[in-house]
Amino acid sequence: MKHSILARSLLLLCVAAGTLAGCAPVTQRPAVEDKAIAEEARKQRELAWQDLQEDLARLYRVSYPILARGANFCEDKVRFSIGVRIGNAQGVAKEFRETAARLAGLRDELQVIQVAPGSPAERAGLREKDIILAVEGKSTQSGEGAREKLAAALEEAAKTRKQLDFKIRRGSAEQVLRIELEPVCDYPVVVNSADAINAFADGKQVAVTRGMLRFVRDDLELAVVVGHELAHNTMGHIRKQMGNAFLGTILDVLAASRGVNTQGAFGNIATMVFSKDFEAEADYAGLYFTARAGYEIDRAPNFWRRMAAANPGGIQQRGFGASHPSTPERFLALEKIAEEIKAKKTAGKDLAPQLQK
Ligand SMILES: [Zn+2]
Numbered sequence: 001m002k003h004s005i006l007a008r009s010l011l012l013l014c015v016a017a018g019t020l021a022g023c024a025p026v027t028q029r030p031a032v033e034d035k036a037i038a039e040e041a042r043k044q045r046e047l048a049w050q051d052l053q054e055d056l057a058r059l060y061r062v063s064y065p066i067l068a069r070g071a072n073f074c075e076d077k078v079r080f081s082i083g084v085r086i087g088n089a090q091g092v093a094k095e096f097r098e099t100a101a102r103l104a105g106l107r108d109e110l111q112v113i114q115v116a117p118g119s120p121a122e123r124a125g126l127r128e129k130d131i132i133l134a135v136e137g138k139s140t141q142s143g144e145g146a147r148e149k150l151a152a153a154l155e156e157a158a159k160t161r162k163q164l165d166f167k168i169r170r171g172s173a174e175q176v177l178r179i180e181l182e183p184v185c186d187y188p189v190v191v192n193s194a195d196a197i198n199a200f201a202d203g204k205q206v207a208v209t210r211g212m213l214r215f216v217r218d219d220l221e222l223a224v225v226v227g228h229e230l231a232h233n234t235m236g237h238i239r240k241q242m243g244n245a246f247l248g249t250i251l252d253v254l255a256a257s258r259g260v261n262t263q264g265a266f267g268n269i270a271t272m273v274f275s276k277d278f279e280a281e282a283d284y285a286g287l288y289f290t291a292r293a294g295y296e297i298d299r300a301p302n303f304w305r306r307m308a309a310a311n312p313g314g315i316q317q318r319g320f321g322a323s324h325p326s327t328p329e330r331f332l333a334l335e336k337i338a339e340e341i342k343a344k345k346t347a348g349k350d351l352a353p354q355l356q357k
Contacts, residue, residue, distance in 0.1 A: 042099075049099045055191050055213045057114050060085055062219050063189035063206075063226045064116035065293035073234055073289070073352075074185035080158035081184045082166075083119020086110050086132060090144045105129060108142040110150060112168075120180035126166065133174065134167040154181075187233045189226055197310060199225045201232035203239060215310065221303045223295045228286035235285060237278045283330065284337050288353045291341045298342075301334035 064083055071078050089107050092100040100106040104113070110132040115121045132140050132150065136157055140150050157164055163180045192200075192207040197215045199208045206229040208222070216222040232238065283304075291297045308327035344351055 045096060045099050046103060049096050049103065052191070053104070055210055056085070058219075058222070059189055059191055059208055059213065059226075060114055061116060062222045064184070065118055066223060066226050066230060066289050067184040067187065067189065068119070068182055069292040069294070070185050070230060070234070070289045071183040073285075074187070075234075077186045077234070078183045079155065079186040080181040081119075082121040082124075082126070082154075082164075082179045082181060083116035083184075084112050084121045084126060085114040086150065087113050087147055088142060091147055108146075109133075110140050110142065110146050120163075120182050124166075124177045124179040126168065126177055126179065127170065129170075131169040132166060133169055136161075136164055137167075185230065185234070187230055189230075197307075199229050201229040201238060203233055203236075206230055206233065216303075217306075220290075220295050220297070220299055221306075223290045223293060224287070224297075224300045224303050227288075227290035227293075228282045230289050231282040231284075231286035232278065235278070235281055237282065240278070280330075280333065283334055285353045287334065287337050287341060288351055291345070292351045297338050300338055301331050304334055305331050 068081070068083070087106065088110050089097050089100055092106060097106075105111070106113075112121075112126060112128050112130045112132065115126055115128060134140060135150070135153060138153065140146065140153075154164070158181050161181070163178050166177045166179055168175060168177060187201075187205050189206045189208065191213070192198075192209045194209040195211040196209055197211045199206065199212050201207075206226060208225060208229075212225060213222070216225065287297055287300055290300065304327070308331070341351060
């Protein structure tokens with residue numbers, strides 16, 4: 001934030017006079033009433049909440065099909081899902097509960113917040129704002145911890161059943177929906193609050209910063225990011241890179257930065273990066289994940305080009321250091337990967353990455 005010239009010169013004046021403490025304001029500003037401030041605070045909280053809900057919904061909508069269609073490649077890290085986000089007021093930070101109640105109707109009972117397109121829940125007719133009353137005849141709880149208990153109950157039920165009966169309330173009517181359970185990669189994709197344009201994998205989940213969510217221009221670009229980070233997880237890069245002793249989080253400043261430059265669009269964020277081979281591997285397998293979810297990947301290489309342009313410090317010729325893939329090299333490799341995937345699609349083949357024997 002820049003001080004205005006006036007403010008700066010006033011400050012300088014005070015400092016020059018050596019009386020900083022006694023330097024009272026000299027302008028006569030309009031008075032603001034407390035009531036109006038409270039009202040404005042409420043509006044700003046609403047905006048902040050809505051903004052976050054949009055980010056959460058977008059990331060879930062884009063990532064769910066990637067996690068579901070990629071399940072074959074997640075081996076033992078698979079769980080079962082019906083493709084919904086469910087929550088209640090207690091899952092919202094205290095200062096936003098009133099806002100959540102007013103804008104989304106979130107209260108103590110478990111409520112459907114979002115239904116992923118193409119998910120079993122959507123096929124069964126579950127809708128946003130439906131209240132979950134019972135699963136397989138067992139009443140769900142409400143209040144603190146209800147969501148976690150439901151998740152645990154679903155996990156348990158999934159061991160023996162392929163579909164579950166959900167008793168719901170919509171408006172004033174109750175009904176039962178039978179919903180299939182679908183295997184999905186058990187690497188939840190979450191929103192990280194940082195402003196830097198970044199995404200990361202830690203072997204357990206994938207995080208995408210709000211800075212990245214602002215940077216991506218459309219769902220395809222976001223899907224490319226999620227696919228790339230998911231690939232780091234499925235290929236065990238964190239374990240391989242860090243050794244078993246320390247499973248740390250790797251901030252994967254995508255493409256361009258490569259530890260070369262932490263300035264500019266990427267902000268001052270501590271950066272640990274994967275090796276060149278792991279990056280190339282995540283680009284390769286990641287684009288397959290993205291394509292499997294039905295995204296048209298033609299424009300994917302161009303996204304990495306945009307990433308490079310956002311942080312030109314990372315643009316290097318081939319061979320810059322031994323471990324730094326240059327962004328031009330990366331872009332050209334991605335074009336080839338996209339061609340390989342398209343050829344398989346045209347031939348009606350399964351979109352599976354080629355693994356070395
Ligand atoms: Zn990466």
